[in-house]
Amino acid sequence: MVARKLDLRSGRPVWFSYRAPSVPTEKLTRDVSTGVLIVGMGVSGAMAAEALTRAGHSVICIDRRGPLEGSTSATTALVQFELDQPLTKLSAMRGKADAERAWRRSRLAVLNLQGRIAELAIDCNLTCHPALYLAGNVLRRSALRAETEARQRTGIAATYLSRQALAEGFGIDRAGAILSHGNLALDPRKLTAGLLLRSLVRKARFYAPVEATTIDHDRERVVVGTKHGPTITAQHLVLATGYELTNIIPSTAHRIVSTWAIATKRQPKNIWPGAALIWEASEPYLYVRSTADGRVLCGGEDEDFVDEGKRDRLIAGKAERLAAKLSRLLPQLDPTPEFAWTGSFGTTTTGLPYIGALPGHPRVHAVMGYGGNGITFSQIASEIVLSAIGGAEDSDAKLFAFARS
Structure with missing residues (x-):
């Protein structure tokens, strides 16, 4: 299995009392290919899809439930630059320079997200x-x-x-x-829907419910098998599955x-x-x-x-x-x-997420460990993953890399 199945939330989140735009999906009935495959259609997957399609990449998104159906609806959506770990304590854990860089990047991420929402006119x-x-x-x-x-x-x-x-x-x-x-404060379901719909306008393809079951990859491509048979071939894979961790993700x-x-x-x-x-x-x-x-x-x-x-x-x-x-x-x-x-x-432990290519798997990118700064870190992840897939290196990528010390 690519990811173990878990219930990401339960009870009655307040966000379901506000109507979010509907995000249309298709059934996956045949093998398909794309530049980037994103597994997960919550806020992290949606931010990655919007950033990648904005840069001209072809994108397919899949989710075993459907858009907006996972842990995104459980967040209280306090979009803060203040990290879970205070600056003084993070400095003791990671060193003063890295701690300060992480805090500055978080501050910038909130500003960038605010600008992106305004630019896209997402309500x-x-x-x-x-x-x-x-x-x-x-x-x-x-x-x-x-x-x-x-x-x-x-x-x-x-x-x-x-x-x-x-x-x-x-x-x-x-x-x-x-x-x-x-x-910032916002409605996370409306934000996620708005980002996905903008990606759809840019010709992204959404398939759900689709459950990924296998990952095979080599130097040129990644092939993801699905529960009901069809495969998806991509140049890059982005795993945005929340805490439903995949077997390929290393121990952290x-x-x-x-x-x-x-x-x-x-x-x-x-x-x-x-x-x-x-x-x-x-x-x-x-x-x-x-x-x-x-x-x-x-x-x-x-x-x-x-x-x-x-x-x-x-x-x-x-x-x-x-x-x-x-x-x-x-x-x-x-x-x-x-x-x-x-x-x-x-x-x-440090409050900093893991974002980036998996060790030994340069075409497989993952985002995990967001803690209380989920939406802020989703923004950072979209920036780091976009740079990596575009062949550049984000200046802060090593702060969040899986291979960090």
Whole structure:
């Protein structure tokens, strides 16, 4: 099998209450060939398809479920440049130079994504927000000040807020926070659909449901076999399968984590100043955002993935705990969940994803281990994969390569 089958999400994600454009697909009834085959039609696959077709590559996308049907619908879509791993801690893990490069690239990725959405005129309820990184058990007040200074030295704007300033500006009672600007919130299903539809206009071909079962490759091509017989021959293969890892992907410092999320009823009058994206420097962390129509999304309570059954049985209890945390953080809100769901995703020790050609397989590219920065890292992946397939080398490719030390 190319990938083990897993349920990427369950429950009732809020995004299904908003209508996303339909993405047409075909049945795969015969052998076909293309320049690039993308396995996975979530946001990562969609970004890769849009970037590659924009550059003139012929593209086929397949998915064993269909467009927008995987873990993309489980994200709360806080599109932040702040990485899961604070800059100070990442510097200790990877060295100061690499950590700073990773943070700068993440900042650039958010800007590039915002520009791409505007250029393509994709209606995905895109909004730009300030962000608050709250003091917690990972970074307390003094460590948060050091993190602020580290970002400033890197050229990334950051402002430290004292307890008083945080309370006066945002009505939040914590020991301190880092205030940043330029992060995004959006509807991930609408974004994914918009990217896929633009690729379709450029003659991309979409086949679903199609399950890849074998991968054969040599110096000239990659041949992917499918469950019902037809094969797809491509010059390059891009694996964007979320945490449904394929056998060909090497062992990495990668683990699967489950997360839970809730969404409240619409309450636009209760939204806090600036509708700031909120993230805690805690373990387990809490993250909060609002939607364009005034719902509040809250997620966290992460645990290592065991199996789908256990993860799904925890939805009710996790939703109750998330609502209680939300109420303590922002007491003016009605925290009652109208939607509750769970999803699983891959993460790494450093918080940096794996992106690039697989060792020994130069025509097979994979993207995995996105953690809490899924959409931001999907943008970076589309840039790195585009460069590699086009015969160039992205200046930051080694930061995310499978062969990194």
